[in-house]
Structure formats: C-alpha cells, structure tokens
Amino acid sequence: MTSPAITVITGGVGGAKFVEGLYHSVNPQSLCVIPNIGDDDQFHGLWVSPDVDTLVYTLSEHVNRDTGWGMAGDTFATQEQLALLGQEVWMNLGDKDLATHIVRTLRLHRGESPSDVAAHLARSLGLECQLMLPTDSTLQTRVHTEQGELSLEEYFVKHRCAPQVTQVRYRGAENAQITVAAEAAIREADCVFFAPSNPLLSIAPTLEVNRVRQTLHSTTAKRIAISPLVGGKAVKGPTCEVMRACGFEANVFGIAEFYRGLIDTLVIDQKDAEHAHALRKLGLEVVVLVTLMDDKPSRIAFAAQVLSSLDLAPALEAVS
Amino acid sequence: MTSPAITVITGGVGGAKFVEGLYHSVNPQSLCVIPNIGDDDQFHGLWVSPDVDTLVYTLSEHVNRDTGWGMAGDTFATQEQLALLGQEVWMNLGDKDLATHIVRTLRLHRGESPSDVAAHLARSLGLECQLMLPTDSTLQTRVHTEQGELSLEEYFVKHRCAPQVTQVRYRGAENAQITVAAEAAIREADCVFFAPSNPLLSIAPTLEVNRVRQTLHSTTAKRIAISPLVGGKAVKGPTCEVMRACGFEANVFGIAEFYRGLIDTLVIDQKDAEHAHALRKLGLEVVVLVTLMDDKPSRIAFAAQVLSSLDLAPALEAVS
Numbered sequence: 001m002t003s004p005a006i007t008v009i010t011g012g013v014g015g016a017k018f019v020e021g022l023y024h025s026v027n028p029q030s031l032c033v034i035p036n037i038g039d040d041d042q043f044h045g046l047w048v049s050p051d052v053d054t055l056v057y058t059l060s061e062h063v064n065r066d067t068g069w070g071m072a073g074d075t076f077a078t079q080e081q082l083a084l085l086g087q088e089v090w091m092n093l094g095d096k097d098l099a100t101h102i103v104r105t106l107r108l109h110r111g112e113s114p115s116d117v118a119a120h121l122a123r124s125l126g127l128e129c130q131l132m133l134p135t136d137s138t139l140q141t142r143v144h145t146e147q148g149e150l151s152l153e154e155y156f157v158k159h160r161c162a163p164q165v166t167q168v169r170y171r172g173a174e175n176a177q178i179t180v181a182a183e184a185a186i187r188e189a190d191c192v193f194f195a196p197s198n199p200l201l202s203i204a205p206t207l208e209v210n211r212v213r214q215t216l217h218s219t220t221a222k223r224i225a226i227s228p229l230v231g232g233k234a235v236k237g238p239t240c241e242v243m244r245a246c247g248f249e250a251n252v253f254g255i256a257e258f259y260r261g262l263i264d265t266l267v268i269d270q271k272d273a274e275h276a277h278a279l280r281k282l283g284l285e286v287v288v289l290v291t292l293m294d295d296k297p298s299r300i301a302f303a304a305q306v307l308s309s310l311d312l313a314p315a316l317e318a319v320s
Numbered sequence: 321m322t323s324p325a326i327t328v329i330t331g332g333v334g335g336a337k338f339v340e341g342l343y344h345s346v347n348p349q350s351l352c353v354i355p356n357i358g359d360d361d362q363f364h365g366l367w368v369s370p371d372v373d374t375l376v377y378t379l380s381e382h383v384n385r386d387t388g389w390g391m392a393g394d395t396f397a398t399q400e401q402l403a404l405l406g407q408e409v410w411m412n413l414g415d416k417d418l419a420t421h422i423v424r425t426l427r428l429h430r431g432e433s434p435s436d437v438a439a440h441l442a443r444s445l446g447l448e449c450q451l452m453l454p455t456d457s458t459l460q461t462r463v464h465t466e467q468g469e470l471s472l473e474e475y476f477v478k479h480r481c482a483p484q485v486t487q488v489r490y491r492g493a494e495n496a497q498i499t500v501a502a503e504a505a506i507r508e509a510d511c512v513f514f515a516p517s518n519p520l521l522s523i524a525p526t527l528e529v530n531r532v533r534q535t536l537h538s539t540t541a542k543r544i545a546i547s548p549l550v551g552g553k554a555v556k557g558p559t560c561e562v563m564r565a566c567g568f569e570a571n572v573f574g575i576a577e578f579y580r581g582l583i584d585t586l587v588i589d590q591k592d593a594e595h596a597h598a599l600r601k602l603g604l605e606v607v608v609l610v611t612l613m614d615d616k617p618s619r620i621a622f623a624a625q626v627l628s629s630l631d632l633a634p635a636l637e638a639v640s
Contacts, residue, residue, distance in 0.1 A: 044422050044423070044426055045422065045425055045429055074397070075395065075397050075415070077394070077395050077397070077414075077415035077416050078398060078416065078418050078419050078422070079419075080416075081415075081416040081418075081419030081420075082419045082422065082423065084419075084444060084445075085419055085420070085423045085440075085441065085444045085445075086423075086440075087419075087423060094397075095395070095397035095398045095401070095415045096397050096398065096400075098398050098401075098418070099398050099401030099402045099405055099407075100401075100405070102364050102365065102366065102398070102402065103364070103402065103405045103406075103407060105365055106364055106365035109365055120405075120406075121405065124404060124405045124406055125404075125405075
C-alpha cells in the first residue's frame with residue numbers, strides 16, 4: 001500500500017512540532033509542507049524567512065531544541081559585530097543561520113523565485129519532504145497595535161507580543177497568487193492538515209493568498225485542523241489575544257469559526273473535550289486527544305494517533 | 321607647530337605596514353589614507369573591499385596579526401555553513417569580518433556612496449585618520465593570465481598567484497572620476513606617500529582613476545614612494561613577476577620608472593643601496609633605509625626614520 005498524500009499548512013515553532021511528528025510517521029516523500037511566509041522580512045539587507053527556516057531546521061534535525069528556532073550550537077559573532085557597526089540586532093540571527101539568509105538573498109537577487117530558493121535551501125539541509133511556498137509574491141502580516149503598525153517579527157520578537165493588538169492585515173495578499181505546486185498539493189492530497197499554529201498570525205497569511213480558500217473548498221482531500229488551544233489557552237504565544245482582537249472567541253469555537261468551510265475535522269485537546277458535542281452539532285467531526293508534544297517522541301506519537309483516528313494509519317509506510 | 325598634512329596612497333597587507341607606522345608617528349587627524357579599491361568584489365552577494373578592510377582593521381587594532389588580514393580571533397561558522405549550502409568559499413571571510421560586508425552591502429543598496437560607506441565603517445571601528453576612496457565608481461583590476469582573465473582576488477587567493485601573468489587591466493578606469501576628498505587630499509598635502517605595495521596590482525588602480533595623475537603632477541606636496549623591494553625581491557607576493565609581465569624591470573629601476581614624474585623621492589632598502597647613485601642620476605632624491613617592518617614597533621620606527629630623512633620629523637606631534 002502506498003503512503004497517503006498529506007499536505008500540511010503550518011506556521012513556525014508551534015506548527016513545526018506537529019509537522020515533525022508527521023514527517024517521522026509517514027513516508028516523507030508523500031508529505032508536502034506549505035509554510036507561512038507572512039513573517040518574511042529583511043534584516044541588515046538579508047531576507048529572512050523565520051517560519052520556513054524553523055520548519056526546515058526542525059525537520060532536518062538542525063534546530064536548536066532549547067529555543068525551537070535557530071540552529072543547534074550556533075554562535076553570534078557576526079551579530080555582535082553588526083551591533084558595533086550600528087545595526088539594530090533585536091532579531092537573533094546566528095552565524096550558521098546567517099548562511100541561510102545570505103544564500104537566500106543572493107539567489108533572490110539573481111532572479112530565482114522564492115519557491116526555488118526555499119527548495120534549494122531545504123534540499124541542501126537534507127529535507128526529504130516537499131516544501132512549497134503558498135505564493136512567490138511578497139505578503140506581509142501587519143499587526144496593528146495601540147503602539148502602531150508592526151511587522152510580525154517586530155510584534156513578536158522586538159516587542160515580545162506586549163502591545164495590545166487591534167487588528168491584523170496581510171499586506172500584498174490581494175496580488176498574491178498561489179503557486180502551481182501549492183495548488184496541486186492541496187487539490188491532489190488525500191488529506192490536508194492545518195497545524196496547531198496561531199490562526200491569525202500563522203495560518204491566515206496562507207489562506208489570504210488568491211485561490212487558496214477556493215482550492216481548499218474544492219479539494220476532495222479530508223481536511224483536518226489541529227487546535228492550538230489546550231483548555232482554552234494557548235500553549236505559548238498570543239493566540240487568544242489576537243483571536244479576540246480579530247473578532248473570534250478565544251476558545252475551540254473560535255478555532256472552528258476561523259476554519260469554517262475549510263475543514264471537516266477538528267482535533268481538540270482533551271482539556272477542551274467538554275465542547276466536543278457542541279462542535280459536532282456545528283457539523284464537524286471532532287477528535288479528542290492529548291495535544292501537547294514537547295519532545296520528538298511525543299510529536300511522533302501524537303501524529304500517529306491523529307492519523308489512526310482518521311483511519312489513515314493502515315495506509316502508512318512509517319519510516320522511523 | 322602643527323602636524324604636516326600627509327596623504328598616503330596604498331594597497332592592503334604590505335602597504336598597511338607603513339601606514340600603521342605613519343598612523344602612530346603623526347597626528348592621525350592630519351593623515352589621509354587613499355586605499356586601493358581595484359580588488360573590491362562580491363562574494364555570496366556581499367560587497368567585500370579587501371584592501372580597505374585590511375587597512376581599517378590594521379589601523380584600528382582589529383586585524384589578525386598572524387595573517388595581516390581579517391579580524392583577530394575571528395571564527396568561520398557562517399563560511400562553513402555557506403559551503404554546505406553550495407557556495408564556493410575560497411575567499412576566507414570570518415564571522416566578525418562578515419558584519420563589515422553585510423553593512424557595506426546594505427548601505428550601498430540603500431544608495432549611499434562607497435566613500436560614505438567606507439567612512440562609516442572606519443569610524444565605527446574607531447579609525448582616527450581620514451579614509452578616502454580614490455573614486456566612487458567601480459574599478460576592477462583584471463589580471464590576464466595564461467589561464468584566462470581573473471579578478472585580483474581570484475588571482476591572489478583562489479589561484480595563489482600561480483598562473484603566469486600576461487598583462488593587467490583596470491576595468492572601469494576610463495569612467496572613474498576622482499572623489500573631491502581624494503583630490504583635495506593630494507592637492508593640499510605637505511607630502512604624498514606611496515606605500516610599499518605592489519605597483520601594478522595595488523597602486524596603479526588608484527593612478528588610473530581620472531585626474532589622479534594630473535593632481536599628483538600639479539600638487540606642491542613632496543611626493544615619496546617607498547620601494548616594496550628588498551635586494552631586488554618582493555618581501556612577499558608576485559610583485560616582480562607582475563612588474564616583468566607589464567614591461568617593467570623587476571628592481572628599483574622598474575619602481576622608479578613606474579613612478580616617473582609622480583615622485584620626488586624614492587626610499588629604497590639598504591640591500592638595494594648599490595643602485596642609489598644611478599637612481600639619483602635619474603633626478604630622484606634617494607633615501608636608503610632598512611625597510612623591513614615585521615611588527616608594530618618596527619613600523620613606527622621605520623615611519624619615523626622616513627619622516628626624519630625628509631626633514632618632516634620636527635614638525636610632528638607624535639601621539640604614541
């Protein structure tokens with residue numbers, strides 16, 4: 001039996017936990033990962049794709065396991081020197097990590113598409129699954145706060161999510177076209193997952209790309225979201241604050257509303273199990289599991305449970 | 321008495337030895353350094369100015385004293401990672417050093433002039449003398465060899481000076497205009513030095529800039545070259561081979577010919593003292609000294625001897 005074709009739409013650190021579990025639970029060649037590009041930005045003139053890099057580093061075993069981002073054992077000699085030369089260095093970029101951004105910037109300046117550059121970097125670091133950008137256009141998540149409009153990384157890293165969010169916008173979305181690869185990956189998959197990422201900050205940028213929602217509506221794939229909430233709270237980060245700011249309830253009903261029409265199944269944590277019945281009444285299939293996945297074994301175990309609960313496990317050729 | 325206004329036209333490692341001696345023998349505020357820009361090149365999409373950086377690192381005490389280039393105590397984490405990502409890494413760029421190139425590239429892309437960028441970097445690293453580029457145009461030394469045409473760093477670093485040189489050209493020289501600052505520094509100096517650098521590879525690129533020769537002809541400054549030869553041989557590097565390839569004798573007479581009309585005085589090593597009489601017959605003042613300067617004290621001592629021999633010493637306000 002062949003491995004089912006799985007496509008996963010994901011953000012960075014949080015989503016990468018589930019994607020890593022999938023990566024080691026299925027044949028990685030049948031796995032397509034569509035990362036968030038809404039936090040891409042330039043630092044010191046270099047193009048950085050924080051969520052893409054977090055995914056690639058995590059899946060290729062290069063990630064710093066203590067932070068969940070950056071490269072293991074990295075040093076910060078260049079960044080310390082950049083500060084001496086007058087650069088703002090609130091965005092932590094390690095020496096090894098900088099090689100990624102230098103090569104990305106070089107190849108983009110040469111005229112390669114962002115998709116091709118991401119694929120080159122992923123391949124160079126040993127990634128065995130497909131990594132496909134949702135779009136080759138520039139699309140930037142803009143966080144409107146009481147302290148003004150911020151980029152995602154300004155909000156997240158520079159201001160540590162402190163400013164009160166008033167709304168979130170996706171600059172460039174109206175002109176962003178889905179890539180051929182991402183469209184095919186959604187259309188032809190056996191199942192499409194939404195990783196347990198911040199819906200507004202990490203998933204919405206991909207959904208706002210032209211034809212992404214339409215392709216999700218028309219695909220015959222089973223469509224499943226993993227709730228990022230545990231007992232109505234985020235494991236980490238400002239998920240609830242941002243959901244409220246954008247008009248969603250900060251609970252599993254808000255998650256269900258965010259994904260309305262885009263999913264068939266919602267996986268929720270057992271601490272939210274009391275809401276399963278009400279969610280089913282909304283027309284969703286509901287799977288209740290322990291969704292915390294702190295280390296690699298628990299990520300693999302969780303992904304296997306999710307696949308099993310969807311009757312996908314028998315079709316799998318697990319490689320790990 | 322005020323310090324004499326000194327301008328020095330120089331290449332990288334070899335020339336920097338004399339410039340360092342001058343820097344610590346005079347008031348650095350009255351010292352203008354005009355570096356070679358003919359070996360500027362892009363690596364991994366970043367603009368690198370090897371000779372400019374060597375000078376700045378040397379004068380600001382950041383240089384790696386073992387190599388004469390690069391920064392002291394630097395590491396190579398980014399470069400090792402760049403190699404893993406498929407980049408050619410024959411040009412050694414350390415992690416701290418890379419910060420210089422990242423900031424240079426960022427500022428050039430923003431539209432700052434190369435002169436302004438060089439001044440910013442020099443100031444940030446603590447340089448107290450004036451650093452002024454000969455031109456803000458791109459001018460690249462092209463070494464024609466039996467293995468084809470090479471950039472200066474390809475010839476020097478990648479091919480370790482092994483290919484037989486047939487000629488040297490300065491691409492872009494015809495359109496390169498002298499900077500206002502460099503022209504004033506040559507015109508208004510009390511003396512203009514040529515550091516003991518490779519004439520064809522390190523000094524000629526500056527001389528080929530429009531109006532540089534003309535300004536050297538018309539200045540009232542005393543004009544002095546330090547021969548890079550000791551006993552008819554280069555201290556290091558392919559000076560003699562390149563002089564021969566370009567039609568010059570590989571000895572102090574070749575040096576005198578190279579600088580004909582541009583200098584009043586030639587400082588030669590005592591191992592070339594036998595030629596002093598013949599050089600004087602060519603109309604040059606000749607100063608014979610021990611020109612080797614391996615460490616900082618010997619560089620300062622040499623510079624002081626040169627200044628003293630030119631009757632410049634009494635006017636000096638030495639700062640070290």
